[in-house]
Amino acid sequence: MKSYLKPIVLFALIVYGTQYILIAYLPNLVFAIAKYRSGxxxxxxxxxxxxxxxxxxVVLPNPDFVYDACFYDVSKNDLLITGEFPDTTLQYCSLAFYGDNVQPYYVMNNLQGFKRKYSVRLSSVNRVNGCIRVPSKQGAVLMRVLVTDSVQYAKAKRLQGLFKATLLSQD
Amino acid sequence: MKKWLFVLVAVIVGVAVGTYRIANLEHNKAFFRNGSWTGSKALPLGKDNLLTTQVSLFALFALPSEEAIYLFAKRDDKEALLDAENDYSIQGNVNEIDAKYWSITAYGKDLYLIPNKKERYSFNNTNLQTDSAGNFTINVSATKQSGNWLPTADKKRFNLVLRIYKGDKAFIEKLDSISLPQIKRLAK
Structure with missing residues (x-):
């Protein structure tokens, strides 16, 4: 390679690599900041x-929803998420599970025929069935409940209180 | 040039290029434009690094497309940036959006809800005032309006987000071509 080309190629490679790393890992940084800011x-x-x-x-909050959230770490324990969906399909409610790149990997809602009482076990170790194998040891669970009037708000408050996260042994 | 300075300059240029690509949300090929609205019928999250990062930054903890569709508007129907120095009307028909729940929400340039005394941040398919045919007008203004008034902050850029939850599949399929609520700047 001609001597004057070498620094140009090197410069281009560093520029490409830097922007690639920035784009690839920024979601993980965003997750870390969101976790920290949750307090x-x-x-x-x-x-x-x-x-x-x-x-x-969190940017773009939906004013028609109330939220429960849980930032989790299942590296040493499993985590059991329990709670209830509303007693009507008129009030949308969902549970969304996100990895440490803030991408959703599992969603359940009250319109899909799930039982009213839900129980989801998150685990970082392999199991035959009965739990969700998480894509990353840390992540977040978000419960959204639609609130369009005061009756729905009262119901949503109750559901917020029923949302629990319990650590379980990995054994 | 010293080696460390050479590397530093290259890294700074790399960060600038990456930041420009991330900020250039409107021109990502994964998104369609329909009038003022920009969005996607099926976000390839996790498969497209750039898009995944853009969604992480501009719509943190968004739901997947099967659950909800998010359409963004930062321009009116004449392509001018939305600015609270002006008043706007959003006109549509509730029957044109076939979904379990949908809403139109105003956000400041910082992507947070805009503080206002009325604590009104959005309208949805359950609380919009419509005529007998389902037609509605949302009045977007920093000053008090009659009817469906969506307050903005004075003299500041703002954004609108149209959320569509559990939309009918056939409706979602046509989202890039059907009539969506129009955002028109009103004459002063």
């Missing part, structure tokens, strides 16, 4: 107040 320990439930302009931890 809660891992594996504990965060019951968010009614969504309004004061909620500034």
């Amino acid at each position: 809660q320990d891992l594996n504990t439930v965060i019951v968010a107040p009614k969504t309004d302009a004061k909620l500034r931890r």
